[in-house]
Amino acid sequence: MATMHRMQTAGLELFYANGYYATSVDDILKKLSLSKGAFYYHFASKEDFFIQIIQNLLARKIYSVLIEPIEGHDNPLEQIVDCFEEALETAVHNDMDFGCVLNNFLTEFRGKDQKIMKHLCDIFSIWEVNLVSTLQKGKFNGYVDRHVDCEAAATYLISSYFGVRTLMVGTTPSARKYRFMSQLRVYLKSLEPRKVVA
Amino acid sequence: MATMHRMQTAGLELFYANGYYATSVDDILKKLSLSKGAFYYHFASKEDFFIQIIQNLLARKIYSVLIEPIEGHDNPLEQIVDCFEEALETAVHNDMDFGCVLNNFLTEFRGKDQKIMKHLCDIFSIWEVNLVSTLQKGKFNGYVDRHVDCEAAATYLISSYFGVRTLMVGTTPSARKYRFMSQLRVYLKSLEPRKVVA
DNA sequence: GGTTAATCCGACCGTTTGGTCTGTACAAAG
DNA sequence: CTTTGTACAGACCAAACGGTCGGATTAACC
Structure with missing residues (x-):
């Protein structure tokens, strides 16, 4: 599974479990053993990330x-x-x-x-x-x-x-x-x- | 109105409007023009503060x-x-x-x-x-x-x-x-x- | 072999967070 | 006048936040 898709899946799980504001970008990255660089290469911001999750x-x-x-x-x-x-x-x-x-x-x-x-x-x-x-x-x-x-x-x-x-x-x-x-x-x-x- | 009561009223308003995690203690204090010292004199923590609001x-x-x-x-x-x-x-x-x-x-x-x-x-x-x-x-x-x-x-x-x-x-x-x-x-x-x- | 673009790493930055601590204004009591 | 306890001010702290950036890795193409 592509990294971007994995991030979205894990992101939705954590946002659902803990809420958007109470979930940090680091939380998601830690779960997937990825780094900040990977995240901001695929997404412009946390908000952009969330909107893509919603739509996709x-x-x-x-x-x-x-x-x-x-x-x-x-x-x-x-x-x-x-x-x-x-x-x-x-x-x-x-x-x-x-x-x-x-x-x-x-x-x-x-x-x-x-x-x-x-x-x-x-x-x-x-x-x-x-x-x-x-x-x-x-x-x-x-x-x-x-x-x-x-x-x-x-x-x-x-x-x-x-x-x-x-x-x-x-x-x-x-x-x-x-x-x-x-x-x-x-x-x-x-x-x-x-x-x-x- | 006593300071403690004012804090609780303002706290409930902001917690309701913005959520618990998205509302900082400073937000509440700013609204009432009070300082950190006043808050932690009356309440042990943010959680304790919230519980008192719930019950009172x-x-x-x-x-x-x-x-x-x-x-x-x-x-x-x-x-x-x-x-x-x-x-x-x-x-x-x-x-x-x-x-x-x-x-x-x-x-x-x-x-x-x-x-x-x-x-x-x-x-x-x-x-x-x-x-x-x-x-x-x-x-x-x-x-x-x-x-x-x-x-x-x-x-x-x-x-x-x-x-x-x-x-x-x-x-x-x-x-x-x-x-x-x-x-x-x-x-x-x-x-x-x-x-x-x- | 050299170039290029895609993908990811991780140190770093400024800001904000909940919480601590020292200090002080002040009224009541002795 | 001194003491004492209440009620607050505000500087300060370590941790966590979203976000930036230079660089490392890798595979594809000429």
Whole structure:
């Protein structure tokens, strides 16, 4: 694997684990047994390094994990349950959950680094827009009730997903996952089409 | 106001705005035109300073804003709507929302400072326990359906509340608040007692 | 063999960090 | 007037930070 790619992979891991500001360039280099020269040969600055990680790694992962599995199928509500279920399962095993990564970075850079914030918001926006249109398509296909406000539903779904990751820090994350999923199903049930009253 | 109290107030503001690690002791002292001597006369360390802020300011505010307004009333579902509505309104005006503060710190210290994490989890736990017991009381009083899993509902409610604060960073926070509240009502509606089928 | 460009090393720099320590202004007590 | 303890000032420190720079290594090409 090329050095540049190794740096990005290790960088994302450490930034996710410790935060951007709390992770020094030396930390990353120490993990890979590399030197300052190697880093600043490939990247202009720490900020530039981070932005490349976002665009090369995070954006693609968000798409493949949170967008692609949902869009393109018939019943969006079922796909959402499966997708969240899978994402939270990786969270239970403490593997890197890219939805959580995005959430962490969004909170860390709020009101600080505008440039980085722009890139993060772009990624988030893509996810949101896709979720909304998928719900609207589900409405068209009869899987979502026609009275549902799809934009509001997307906001609520993403909110709950982002938030539950914060709750899964403490003890018994799998219990919290189970509780969350049960109520997610309750909420999604209310989006289903009303039975036609004969 | 005593110097010690002024430091804590200013400290919380800056920690909330910039994060714990990204805020230096000098930043706080500069804001109050004080010196290092004053700080380390009152506090043993930056960590000790932060813990005192958590216990003296954050814990009390969480109670008065998120716990007290919900408990003790008849219908918990109505109180939850009002309470979240009010909390998110302060968020729209960019004032300090203490639920958001707790969320930010929980994500910032995850897996880093165990000692601080313990204190934050304690505060969170109090909120969660209160919300669960309030829902259970609501079930007893006939405002919540008897089939509802109160622990799961509390988890879901807190998740969505924590998460929506992340979404309100970008543009049009008030629009996101409106969408969130509409779906919160949809969800809470599904917790109401089923009409007895005659 | 000599030249060139790519890749990486590691000493070094200025600044900032959390924290220490000596000193001092001052009010209350003797 | 002297003593004593409180409440702060600010110079100072070692460590860590992001970033620079001259040089070493290596392989490819003429």
